[in-house]
Amino acid sequence: MAEDLVLDTAIRDWVLIPLSVVMVLIGVLRYFVGKLMRSSQTADEKIVKEGQLIIRARNLRAAANFIPAKSFRLRKAYYTNEENGLLHVPKGQATNPQAQMFSDPNMAMDMMKKNLSMIIPQTLTFAWVNFFFSGFVAAKIPFPLTQRFRAMLQNGIDLSTVDVSYVSSRSWYFLNLFGLRGLFSLILGDENAMDDTQRMMQMGGFGMDPTKSLSAEKDSMEIIQHEWALPKMGQRAEEVLRKFVKQ
Amino acid sequence: MATHDDSRSPQKKAADDIPIYSAENLQSNMKSIYYSRTFLSIIGGVVAGIWGISGWTGFIVYFLVMAFASLGLALKAKFSAHKYFDSWNRVLFDGFFGGLMSFVLFWTFAYDIVHIF
Numbered sequence: 020m021a022e023d024l025v026l027d028t029a030i031r032d033w034v035l036i037p038l039s040v041v042m043v044l045i046g047v048l049r050y051f052v053g054k055l056m057r058s059s060q061t062a063d064e065k066i067v068k069e070g071q072l073i074i075r076a077r078n079l080r081a082a083a084n085f086i087p088a089k090s091f092r093l094r095k096a097y098y099t100n101e102e103n104g105l106l107h108v109p110k111g112q113a114t115n116p117q118a119q120m121f122s123d124p125n126m127a128m129d130m131m132k133k134n135l136s137m138i139i140p141q142t143l144t145f146a147w148v149n150f151f152f153s154g155f156v157a158a159k160i161p162f163p164l165t166q167r168f169r170a171m172l173q174n175g176i177d178l179s180t181v182d183v184s185y186v187s188s189r190s191w192y193f194l195n196l197f198g199l200r201g202l203f204s205l206i207l208g209d210e211n212a213m214d215d216t217q218r219m220m221q222m223g224g225f226g227m228d229p230t231k232s233l234s235a236e237k238d239s240m241e242i243i244q245h246e247w248a249l250p251k252m253g254q255r256a257e258e259v260l261r262k263f264v265k266q
Numbered sequence: 267m268a269t270h271d272d273s274r275s276p277q278k279k280a281a282d283d284i285p286i287y288s289a290e291n292l293q294s295n296m297k298s299i300y301y302s303r304t305f306l307s308i309i310g311g312v313v314a315g316i317w318g319i320s321g322w323t324g325f326i327v328y329f330l331v332m333a334f335a336s337l338g339l340a341l342k343a344k345f346s347a348h349k350y351f352d353s354w355n356r357v358l359f360d361g362f363f364g365g366l367m368s369f370v371l372f373w374t375f376a377y378d379i380v381h382i383f
Contacts, residue, residue: 031383039375081289160370161320161377186374198371201304201364 024185026156034157034188038148042195043202045144050207053136069233072105076236084248091245099237106237108230145192149175152188160184287352295350299339300361306335307365308372315376328369332362 076098083091098106153175160172164183173181175189186194310331314324336358343350347357 026383028383031379035375035378158374158378159382160374161315162322162324194371194374198367201368202308205301205304205308 024156024159024181026159030155030157034152034155035191038152038157038188038191039195041147042144042192042199045140046199046203047207049136049140050203053133056132056136069230073232073236076106076240080240080243083243083245086247087249088245088247095240095243099240104237106233106240108233141196148189148192152192155188156181156185157188157191158186160186292350292352296356296360299356300364302339303332303335303361303365304368306331307369311369311372312376314369315373315378316380318377318381319373320377324373328366331369332365 079091079094079098086094096104098104101107156176162184164172166183169179169183171193172183172186172190174193175187307328310328314327319327339357340347343357347354351357
């Protein structure tokens with residue numbers, strides 16, 4: 020470090036602390052607003068049915084070894100047989116999710132609400148930070164970094180002579196944005212823990228075809244190897260009992 | 267460290283290979299691990315910042331804290347991890363890096379407030 024900057028304590032009191040506090044409070048506010056805006060959807064019967072069906076099939080798959088081979092075969096046939104198995108989706112009946120979305124305005128509305136509740140607070144805070152706090156050297160990271168990080172950490176101040184570990188206020192905002200997730204998960208419960216990244220994922224997977232997951236479930240059901248656990252359980256019980264007797 | 271131990275926790279016997287888990291309990295145990303690690307990384311960050319630790323020493327502190335967390339979790343599970351988790355790796359390494367961002371943020375924050383200005 021070539022030279023140490025002397026920062027005004029007023030910057031701490033009027034930039035660093037308020038910025039961090041506001042970020043936390045906005046996170047909390049966003050959580051509650053999101054909670055308020057979440058409409059209680061009346062789920063479509065067909066979709067609920069399919070979801071439950073998949074859960075049932077998954078349970079069967081997980082617990083397959085605890086039932087006799089015959090019972091497993093029966094259940095497997097019930098789920099996967101080619102004529103009227105529950106997981107079997109007839110060709111041509113698969114609905115196009117895109118078309119379904121357009122036919123159901125509620126779904127699009129919900130999606131938009133979710134996105135808006137994410138984007139609006141972020142743009143607003145960013146604008147607010149830009150307006151009030153642009154150009155401050157607000158903080159200093161306590162470990163050395165290479166020049167590559169300059170663009171990331173000193174966003175908003177164009178001084179090439181300042182040591183890289185000094186952080187501009189705008190970059191402090193970004194650091195808060197990413198680093199506070201852990202804190203939010205602690206104070207707001209786990210619903211919020213994975214909101215941003217998770218929502219991105221949801222957006223990516225949005226318009227996913229429910230029939231696809233049905234047929235995927237069917238495939239994995241078909242390749243499962245069945246091995247009844249009961250014979251082994253006898254051994255296990257014997258072990259346990261022997262232990263008891265020894266004591 | 268609020269490691270949540272249910273009496274009905276997933277059990278597994280090493281002798282035979284059929285795993286018997288209760289998925290929900292396993293999940294809840296993992297969640298407690300995640301919470302305790304996040305909590306410790308935030309607290310550790312603040313403490314490191316107030317002590318004025320700077321440079322790479324800070325990261326060493328982070329790893330010490332995480333190792334301490336692993337030890338505490340193992341202690342809480344009474345060193346029989348298989349009773350509560352499906353493998354030892356869950357206790358020792360799960361979420362090892364998850365708290366790093368929080369740690370760095372709170373470390374920087376406390377360090378700046380106390381030492382820079």
